[in-house]
Amino acid sequence: MTETDDGNAFGYAPEIWRLFRNAPNAGAFPDGTPGVVSAEAGTPAARSVLRLALRFDGARVIDGRFQAYGCPASIAVGAWIAGWASGRHVDELRLLKAAHLREALEIPEDRAHCALLGEDALRAVLSRHQEQRA
Amino acid sequence: MIYLDYAATTPIDEAVFEAMLPYLKPDGLHGNPASTHGPGFKARAAVETARQQVAALIGAEASEIIWTSGATESNNLAIKGALEFRGFPKNGKPVHIVTSKTEHKCVLDTCRQLETLGARVSYLKPDGQGRVTAEAVLAAITPDTVLVSLMWVNNEIGTVNDIEQLAPRLRERGVMLHVDAAQAAGKLAIDLKTVAVDLLSVSAHKLYGPKGVGALYVRRKPRARLSPQMHGGGHEQGMRSGTLATHQVVGMGAACALAAARFDADVAHWRGLRDALWARLQTIPGVLRNGPTDGDRAAPHLLNLSFPGVEGESLRASLGGIAVSSGSACSSATAEPSYVLRALGRDDETANASLRFSFGRRTTAAEIEQVADTVIAQVAWLRELSPLPRNG
Numbered sequence: 050m051t052e053t054d055d056g057n058a059f060g061y062a063p064e065i066w067r068l069f070r071n072a073p074n075a076g077a078f079p080d081g082t083p084g085v086v087s088a089e090a091g092t093p094a095a096r097s098v099l100r101l102a103l104r105f106d107g108a109r110v111i112d113g114r115f116q117a118y119g120c121p122a123s124i125a126v127g128a129w130i131a132g133w134a135s136g137r138h139v140d141e142l143r144l145l146k147a148a149h150l151r152e153a154l155e156i157p158e159d160r161a162h163c164a165l166l167g168e169d170a171l172r173a174v175l176s177r178h179q180e181q182r183a
Numbered sequence: 184m185i186y187l188d189y190a191a192t193t194p195i196d197e198a199v200f201e202a203m204l205p206y207l208k209p210d211g212l213h214g215n216p217a218s219t220h221g222p223g224f225k226a227r228a229a230v231e232t233a234r235q236q237v238a239a240l241i242g243a244e245a246s247e248i249i250w251t252s253g254a255t256e257s258n259n260l261a262i263k264g265a266l267e268f269r270g271f272p273k274n275g276k277p278v279h280i281v282t283s284k285t286e287h288k289c290v291l292d293t294c295r296q297l298e299t300l301g302a303r304v305s306y307l308k309p310d311g312q313g314r315v316t317a318e319a320v321l322a323a324i325t326p327d328t329v330l331v332s333l334m335w336v337n338n339e340i341g342t343v344n345d346i347e348q349l350a351p352r353l354r355e356r357g358v359m360l361h362v363d364a365a366q367a368a369g370k371l372a373i374d375l376k377t378v379a380v381d382l383l384s385v386s387a388h389k390l391y392g393p394k395g396v397g398a399l400y401v402r403r404k405p406r407a408r409l410s411p412q413m414h415g416g417g418h419e420q421g422m423r424s425g426t427l428a429t430h431q432v433v434g435m436g437a438a439c440a441l442a443a444a445r446f447d448a449d450v451a452h453w454r455g456l457r458d459a460l461w462a463r464l465q466t467i468p469g470v471l472r473n474g475p476t477d478g479d480r481a482a483p484h485l486l487n488l489s490f491p492g493v494e495g496e497s498l499r500a501s502l503g504g505i506a507v508s509s510g511s512a513c514s515s516a517t518a519e520p521s522y523v524l525r526a527l528g529r530d531d532e533t534a535n536a537s538l539r540f541s542f543g544r545r546t547t548a549a550e551i552e553q554v555a556d557t558v559i560a561q562v563a564w565l566r567e568l569s570p571l572p573r574n575g
Contacts, residue, residue, distance in 0.1 A: 056503030069500065075568055089570065096494065096532060100570035116570035120496040124568065 062155035069121035074131035088173030097123040101170040110134045122160045126167035186506045190485045190541035196391035202437035206430035216427045226429045233436025240439040242374030249419045253397035254365040255289040257384030261361040262293045264409030272300045279327040283307045283315045284526040312475040313342035317349040330359045335367035339523040340474030341482035350379040369442035381407040392438030396431035453484040456542040463555035485541035493565040495535030501561040508539040
């Protein structure tokens with residue numbers, strides 16, 4: 050691994066590095082924001098926690114936020130899902146699997162758990178969203 | 184890139200480089216120091232000058248310095264050689280070593296190897312500041328104890344063990360004392376004329392010398408006896424065979440001479456940088472300092488801090504422009520939390536979120552300010568990003 054000018058001294062994949070450094074969509078919606086559904090997923094062994102919050106208008110996501118404690122890959126996963134989900138219908142969101150995340154972010158095998166963390170967090174949000182609509 | 188990892192290794196000082204060059208050039212002083220002719224005598228003279236320079240830094244006689252390939256070899260030679268000289272394991276007599284859980288891996292792994300051959304080893308737990316007291320060592324001594332191996336300065340947290348107090352009490356009991364001084368030489372005033380250490384390991388590349396050379400101090404009065412671990416031509420008083428790397432040896436000598444000449448200025452410089460960085464970083468809520476804070480019991484050249492509430496890998500990644508050691512320090516290849524910090528009672532999470540900053544001659548106050556700004560900002564950013572309850 051070679052050091053790059055952007056400070057990526059440990060040689061993370063470019064998309065992981067970009068999302069880790071910029072962390073778009075980081076944070077939480079203000080309390081009381083209507084339509085917000087949030088949920089957390091964690092991997093105790095890998096010491097990561099991802100909290101995903103999506104703001105819905107019916108079955109469609111308006112925008113998303115995330116908070117994460119974990120390695121750069123898990124932070125990048127949170128940032129990616131929060132951005133990707135915006136404007137999408139729940140039926141599309143349900144199709145997202147860890148494998149897609151690994152491909153989109155070039156997540157290596159030894160960090161596969163970070164992609165699963167993202168899939169778990171999204172499923173938890175969707176499950177909660179479905180409960181609320183029922 | 185700001186380099187703050189001088190405890191891992193230092194660059195070669197320009198003066199050291201210049202001193203080594205004549206022994207590296209194709210038309211240079213290439214003689215074998217063991218040869219009995221002109222070029223050999225010249226090389227021999229350079230080796231002996233270097234031996235005196237190393238000895239002078241630690242208050243020893245030149246004849247008490249044995250060249251090795253570095254502190255790892257010195258530690259292996261000291262510990263294995265001392266036991267073997269006493270007949271272990273062939274004579275079947277019980278043998279006991281006292282050391283600590285926070286020694287460098289090369290001491291711990293050497294002890295573990297000796298355990299497989301039948302030696303008994305006590306690994307003492309340090310106190311909350313990483314110190315192993317003389318009382319704790321003495322309490323662990325048994326009639327079978329032949330050797331105590333204790334580092335002078337801990338490489339991860341800078342704790343200074345009270346070797347001066349321990350040494351005479353071991354001498355009274357007839358127990359040999361080996362000290363790993365890789366982080367102490369050039370950082371602490373060492374005078375082996377007044378401190379009854381029997382064996383002491385030093386390394387060149389921790390004090391602006393080249394990598395690949397070190398030395399073992401072997402006391403002559405009373406004589407500390409070792410069995411060689413490298414057999415061959417009987418070099419180095421029969422304790423370490425192998426043709427000497429004249430250029431490396433000369434480099435180590437020059438580095439030690441420089442360290443002795445600059446000692447007061449170096450120590451004052453490092454201490455000032457360490458205290459300045461700590462003054463800035465202690466404003467971070469919940470930050471923990473690993474190791475002692477009181478002046479003379481803390482090595483001047485390093486500062487080890489834990490940042491609860493941030494994940495270690497992200498912390499390291501976010502400081503990509505700064506070269507520091509992480510909570511896994513020398514064991515970073517294993518990705519396990521530092522065993523030294525764990526021995527201090529830090530949990531895995533906190534140990535992982537730890538950084539060792541170590542300072543060098545070229546480190547500037549401006550760099551310290553820049554590092555402080557970056558660390559403060561990145562810790563705050565990662566905590567802001569975290570969904571976990573806030574620490575501190």
